Amino acid sequence: MRKFVSVLMIVLLLLQFGIGCEQRKPEITEIQAKIKVIEKHKIKNGMVKIKSITHKNNEYIIEWENKDNCEYGIDKVDDQNGELKMVEASIC
Numbered sequence: 001m002r003k004f005v006s007v008l009m010i011v012l013l014l015l016q017f018g019i020g021c022e023q024r025k026p027e028i029t030e031i032q033a034k035i036k037v038i039e040k041h042k043i044k045n046g047m048v049k050i051k052s053i054t055h056k057n058n059e060y061i062i063e064w065e066n067k068d069n070c071e072y073g074i075d076k077v078d079d080q081n082g083e084l085k086m087v088e089a090s091i092c
Contacts, residue, residue, distance in 0.1 A: 021035075024058055027077035033060040033077035036084050043069055055079065 007084060023035050038048045046068030054061045065072035073089030 024080060026055070026058070028060075028077065028079050028082045030060060031056070033062060033079070033083065036077055036082060037062045037064055037075050038076070040084060041066060041071065041073075046071075053072070 016039045028067075032051050034053065037050065041064060046066045048064055048066045050082065051063040051065055053063075060077040060079060062075050062077065063073075064075065070092035071089065074087040076085045076087055077083070080086075
């Protein structure tokens, strides 16, 4: 029982100090993520505007709009490899 308590204390200490829960350093910058989204959604007659960007769970979550084309949406960009995923898109 004493051994179990000792192991449990060590595990709790490791969890408290975040050992093993280290977040990866982004390979893709916020600016590079914005450019990917703009290039994906731009058209000849319109301009894509980034409304907001957040970084969560190793992804950039980017809300964008193109007023000229009456489009808006949310994309995610992986901060390691730049993979872009459309989460939501709408056309008025």
